[in-house]
Amino acid sequence: MAYNITSPKALSLLLAAGAVAAGVATTTAGTASAAPAPSITKTVVIGLDGTMLDYVKNSNTPNLHRLIAEGTSGQSSILGHPTISGPSWSTILTGVWHTKHGVVDNTYKGARYDLYPSAFTRIEQANPAMRTASISTWGGIATIADSGTPKADVVTTTPGAGSDAATDAATATAVAAEIATKGPEFVFTQLDQVDGAGHSSGTAGSQYAPALERVDAEVGKIVAAVDKRQKDTGEKWTILVTSDHGHKPTGGHGGQSAEEATTFVIARGADYKAGAVDNDYTIADIAPTVLDNLGIAQPADLDGAPLAKTAPPATGSLGWLPSWIPTGSLGS
Numbered sequence: 001m002a003y004n005i006t007s008p009k010a011l012s013l014l015l016a017a018g019a020v021a022a023g024v025a026t027t028t029a030g031t032a033s034a035a036p037a038p039s040i041t042k043t044v045v046i047g048l049d050g051t052m053l054d055y056v057k058n059s060n061t062p063n064l065h066r067l068i069a070e071g072t073s074g075q076s077s078i079l080g081h082p083t084i085s086g087p088s089w090s091t092i093l094t095g096v097w098h099t100k101h102g103v104v105d106n107t108y109k110g111a112r113y114d115l116y117p118s119a120f121t122r123i124e125q126a127n128p129a130m131r132t133a134s135i136s137t138w139g140g141i142a143t144i145a146d147s148g149t150p151k152a153d154v155v156t157t158t159p160g161a162g163s164d165a166a167t168d169a170a171t172a173t174a175v176a177a178e179i180a181t182k183g184p185e186f187v188f189t190q191l192d193q194v195d196g197a198g199h200s201s202g203t204a205g206s207q208y209a210p211a212l213e214r215v216d217a218e219v220g221k222i223v224a225a226v227d228k229r230q231k232d233t234g235e236k237w238t239i240l241v242t243s244d245h246g247h248k249p250t251g252g253h254g255g256q257s258a259e260e261a262t263t264f265v266i267a268r269g270a271d272y273k274a275g276a277v278d279n280d281y282t283i284a285d286i287a288p289t290v291l292d293n294l295g296i297a298q299p300a301d302l303d304g305a306p307l308a309k310t311a312p313p314a315t316g317s318l319g320w321l322p323s324w325i326p327t328g329s330l331g332s
Contacts, residue, residue, distance in 0.1 A: 042185050042186070043289070043294075044222060044226060045286060045290065046189055046191070046219055046222060046239065046242075047136075047188065047241075047242055047243065048190075048194055048243050049138065049190055050196075050247050050253065051212065051243040051264075052203065053243075053262070053264035054075075056068075056212060056216075059213060060209075060213050060216075061216035062216065063219045063220035063223060064266070069275050070274050071268030071269065071272045072267050072268075072274075072276040072278050072307075073276075074264065074278040075262065076264070076279060076280075078283065082104050082254070083245040083253045084105055084253070085138065086105055086106040086107070086108055087101075087105070088244035089144060090113075091283050092242060092244065093118040093119055093144050093286070095299075095303060096116045096284065096301070096302060097284060100116050101113065101116045106140055113147040116301070118287070119132075119186060119188075119286075119290045120132045120145050120148060120151060120188075121149065121150060121152075122287075123186055124148075126294075128150065130184075131154075132186045133156075133184045133186070133187040134152045134155045136158070136171060137158050137167050137193075138157070142156075164197075164211075165211070167193075168192060168193045172189070172191065172221045175189045176224070183229060189222070194208070194215050195247075196211070197211035198246075198252070198253070199252060202247060202248060202249050202252075203247050204249040204250065226239055238272075238289070239266075239267075239269060240265065240266065240268075241264075242283055244263065246262040246263070247260065263282075263283050265282070265307065272307075281307055284302075284303045285306065285307050287304065288302050288305050
């Protein structure tokens with residue numbers, strides 16, 4: 001209701017409100033100088049290059065099995081999108097498909113990170129005090145993390161350690177140390193050995209399952225660091241695990257087969273239903289979820305949305321994405 005401030009009634013209301021405000025200020029002085037900061041959830045995203053969820057479920061991967069059991073997981077497809085690392089990691093870190101971010105292969109030619117910044121840049125623009133870190137095995141991740149203004153606080157590509165497995169181990173060790181000592185609001189990592197095994201032997205070959213088992217141990221190292229920090233500090237953390245593409249049984253990716261286009265998301269944290277399946281999860285939902293966890297407003301031009309925390313009824317579907325995903329140029 002609006003009042004004419006020159007009326008006696010309005011003046012009396014204003015005086016009464018002022019007296020109440022003064023009383024509140026007097027009683028609360030010295031107890032709180034400002035409203036408490038909103039609660040945030042810190043996030044680590046673990047990217048497992050070339051990893052397929054069906055193979056994870058059928059392998060000796062106890063740490064990933066634990067995350068699936070404790071959180072919500074979903075399998076989907078990127079058919080219509082390039083099944084190549086550069087485009088997919090760009091989608092994971094920007095929240096838009098290749099038709100917007102412009103990356104269609106691993107050269108990053110045509111990238112439009114100026115129009116569709118990574119989550120690192122959006123976080124730093126919203127709150128420079130928040131710590132963001134990119135620690136990866138594959139150097140292409142640094143291209144994305146370094147792209148914006150401002151860029152991530154930490155951008156590291158692990159030097160080769162003699163093998164894909166050894167390099168991944170060094171990456172995971174660095175991520176665990178970053179979480180334990182710095183507690184960043186957002187940390188992204190990518191581990192590469194499963195993709196290497198997929199190229200070498202295919203998913204039907206002798207190298208793929210052992211690579212999954214080895215990378216699972218590195219995932220466990222990161223999860224242990226998160227769990228310890230949560231216990232020690234009371235911070236809230238979400239762990240997201242995802243992949244950029246799958247592999248053909250004989251090896252390789254980049255085409256539009258169902259095997260090459262399969263991706264997945266595992267989300268473990270507060271309010272994600274334990275053991276639930278949500279095949280509506282897509283890789284474009286990762287960046288929006290990170291922003292939402294930190295209380296950062298969702299840009300209107302994102303293709304993804306924060307991952308739902310209430311899973312729909314199971315349908316038995318594999319969760320392939322519908323035909324509305326724009327195709328554009330698929331590159332090479």
